Amino acid sequence: MSEKDKSDWFKAWFNSPYYHKLYDNRNDAEAEEFIHQLVNYLNLDKSATVLDLACGDGRHCRVFANKGFDVTGIDLAPESIKVAKEKSGPHQRYGVADMRTFDLHRKFDLITNLFTSFGYFDSSIENSKVLGRIHTHLQPNGIFVLDFLNLTLLERTLVANEVIEKGGVRFNISRKIEGGRIIKKINFDDNGNAYEHTEFVQALSIDELTSLFVDAGFKILATFGDYFLNEYIRAESPRVILVATKA
Numbered sequence: 001m002s003e004k005d006k007s008d009w010f011k012a013w014f015n016s017p018y019y020h021k022l023y024d025n026r027n028d029a030e031a032e033e034f035i036h037q038l039v040n041y042l043n044l045d046k047s048a049t050v051l052d053l054a055c056g057d058g059r060h061c062r063v064f065a066n067k068g069f070d071v072t073g074i075d076l077a078p079e080s081i082k083v084a085k086e087k088s089g090p091h092q093r094y095g096v097a098d099m100r101t102f103d104l105h106r107k108f109d110l111i112t113n114l115f116t117s118f119g120y121f122d123s124s125i126e127n128s129k130v131l132g133r134i135h136t137h138l139q140p141n142g143i144f145v146l147d148f149l150n151l152t153l154l155e156r157t158l159v160a161n162e163v164i165e166k167g168g169v170r171f172n173i174s175r176k177i178e179g180g181r182i183i184k185k186i187n188f189d190d191n192g193n194a195y196e197h198t199e200f201v202q203a204l205s206i207d208e209l210t211s212l213f214v215d216a217g218f219k220i221l222a223t224f225g226d227y228f229l230n231e232y233i234r235a236e237s238p239r240v241i242l243v244a245t246k247a
Contacts, residue, residue, distance in 0.1 A: 017079075018188070018195065021167050028059055034114075034147075034227035035063040041222075041229055042143060042243075044069065048109040051137060053099045053130075054117030058084030058092065065091040074102055100129040107139045114147040119202035124212065127202070131216035138246060144218060146242045150225070151205045152234050154182070177203050206232070206240050218244040 050064045055073030057080050064071045066089075074097040075081050084094045097104075099113075100121070111134050119127060134144055155177060164171045172187045184199040204212075206223070213220055221244060224230060225237025232240065 016197070018169065018190070018197070021169060022164065022171055022186070030227060031059045032063045035060055035067070037227065037229045038145065039064075039067060042110070044110065049106075051104070051108040051111045053102075053111065053113045053134070055084060055094070056080050056115075056117075058087060058094060060112065060114055061092055061094075062087065062089070065089060072104065072108070074099070074104075099133065100126055102133055102137075104137060107137055108142060109139050110143050110145070111138055112145045112147075114145070116147070116149050116201060118146060118148055119204050120200065121202070127204075127212055128216060131212060131218070135217050135246065140246060142245065143221075144244045146209070146213075146240075146244075148204065148209060148240045148242075149182075149201075150232075150234075150237050150240050151203055153236065153238060156235075206234065209240060209242060213242065213244055214247075217247050219247040220244045 046068050048069055050061075050069050050071045052058075052061050052064070052071065052073045055061050055075050056077075058073050061071045061073040061084065069091065071092050073081075073084055073092070073094045075084070075094075076096065076098055078096050081094050081096050084092075088094065113130075113134070118130065121127065121130075138144060158175055158177065160175055162173045162175075164173060169188050169190050174185045176183050180203050182201045182203050184201075186195075186197045186199070188195050210220060220242055223232045223243070224239070224241040225232035226239050226241075229241070230237075
């Protein structure tokens with residue numbers, strides 16, 4: 001794999017039918033519970049506007065919309081946006097865009113980036129570009145919520161090898177943390193053809209995430225450790241959920 005292919009791995013993989021086959025069990029009930037907890041915690045006004053970055057097929061957007069909020073979802077993968085539009089209802093709009101460069105010419109009351117949809121890129125500079133675009137699109141008193149994996153727990157519990165069968169396809173998955181990245185290799189055969197995809201996510205600790213936020217002009221208001229918004233415990237929490245506003 002060339003360096004260019006490595007840096008842009010998500011463009012092809014997120015748009016692949018095998019990506020959607022492998023991850024077809026993403027939990028809508030979990031998404032609904034998380035958004036319910038978040039809306040209650042933030043005490044969002046019904047007139048609030050919401051932007052979900054890297055929205056995938058819109059599962060979180062649909063929950064926001066069902067609660068009456070005006071929701072915009074953007075994602076890099078046209079296939080995901082196609083599905084989101086097919087499932088769309090009132091108060092929802094979707095578009096294809098890169099979170100590093102998007103410009104929607106409007107500001108939002110709440111911006112979310114959920115389910116480890118951050119740190120796909122090669123450098124901290126690109127992370128800063130993402131946070132810069134979020135900062136620009138946020139209302140002065142708006143809220144930004146990032147949901148990321150908890151590296152401390154992952155380092156202790158990483159499953160190195162796993163086999164998952166979905167829709168007649170046997171996915172052989174290997175994982176490791178190397179060179180500041182969490183690397184996930186996915187190998188499978190289908191109709192006599194062999195495929196390999198590799199996912200890269202930066203191995204960002206809560207301290208590194210906090211530093212990125214501060215440098216981008218955010219003030220962290222709260223930190224939670226799971227989708228029920230329980231206290232973040234460094235050694236135990238499955239997630240790092242940061243709630244921030246403009247400093």
